[in-house]
Amino acid sequence: MSASSRRPLIAGNWKLHNTVAESVELARAVLHRTPRDAAVDVLVAPVFTALYAVHEAIGDGSVRLAAQDCHFEDRGAFTGEVGPALLKDVGCTFVILGHSERRHVFGELDEAVRRKVAAVLSHGLTPIVCVGEKLEEREADRTEAVVLGQLDAALEGLDAESARGCVIAYEPVWAIGTGRTASPEDAEAVHRAIRARLGERFDGPTAESVRILYGGSVKPANAAALLAQPDIDGALVGGASLDAESFAEIVQAAIA
Numbered sequence: 001m002s003a004s005s006r007r008p009l010i011a012g013n014w015k016l017h018n019t020v021a022e023s024v025e026l027a028r029a030v031l032h033r034t035p036r037d038a039a040v041d042v043l044v045a046p047v048f049t050a051l052y053a054v055h056e057a058i059g060d061g062s063v064r065l066a067a068q069d070c071h072f073e074d075r076g077a078f079t080g081e082v083g084p085a086l087l088k089d090v091g092c093t094f095v096i097l098g099h100s101e102r103r104h105v106f107g108e109l110d111e112a113v114r115r116k117v118a119a120v121l122s123h124g125l126t127p128i129v130c131v132g133e134k135l136e137e138r139e140a141d142r143t144e145a146v147v148l149g150q151l152d153a154a155l156e157g158l159d160a161e162s163a164r165g166c167v168i169a170y171e172p173v174w175a176i177g178t179g180r181t182a183s184p185e186d187a188e189a190v191h192r193a194i195r196a197r198l199g200e201r202f203d204g205p206t207a208e209s210v211r212i213l214y215g216g217s218v219k220p221a222n223a224a225a226l227l228a229q230p231d232i233d234g235a236l237v238g239g240a241s242l243d244a245e246s247f248a249e250i251v252q253a254a255i256a
């Protein structure tokens with residue numbers, strides 16, 4: 001882990017998996033394996049329908065609760081949506097925003113991500129802002145342009161204090177659910193570019209304090225090498241977070 005004062009964060013994105021009962025069982029298993037007062041933050045992001053029950057099961061202890069998305073309005077004629085106030089009401093403290101599946105499967109645009117980030121911050125919740133390039137963009141040498149463009153758009157209008165309330169997650173689209181991971185060096189290069197851009201947009205202390213997670217086929221076998229990079233402050237884990245044992249090994253890699 002980096003020598004910085006940034007506390008590592010390991011986040012489990014359960015995506016569209018698990019009934020309420022299965023979610024509660026998995027959450028309990030994660031809680032059971034998460035060391036108390038460890039030098040790492042741990043969170044899980046179940047489906048919306050399981051948030052309340054998972055919060056009842058884990059409380060406000062060493063495992064925190066995140067939602068996988070939200071709308072930018074709190075109430076009104078927005079059929080099918082859930083707003084940040086309601087997520088806070090069921091115990092969420094984090095919200096994943098702009099995940100590549102939201103962007104590329106559901107057509108979510110930068111402007112919506114920006115409005116969601118502002119809404120989540122206004123409720124005192126922590127947005128986990130996801131950015132990442134597609135394979136064709138990497139192959140065309142456009143990785144930094146795409147990633148920094150998404151970052152700029154998501155953080156547009158924020159002051160430094162608000163920016164310090166965000167977590168960024170770099171998830172190369174080609175590495176998500178594919179078993180292909182960015183090499184630690186390639187991931188670090190993008191993380192460094194993100195941190196540099198935070199420094200330009202805001203200030204040095206803000207850039208140094210914001211946690212930047214890596215996501216995309218993070219497994220127990222590759223977690224330590226990724227987390228050893230100075231600008232990789234944690235992981236956003238999909239598939240491996242559905243298994244409490246694998247997830248616990250990744251948490252351990254962040255402590256070691």
Ligand code: 13P
Pocket residue numbers: 013099171175176177178179215216217218236237238239240
């Ligand atoms: P996988 O770990 O399954 O590749 O998913 C990564 C991800 O999208 C986390 O948000």
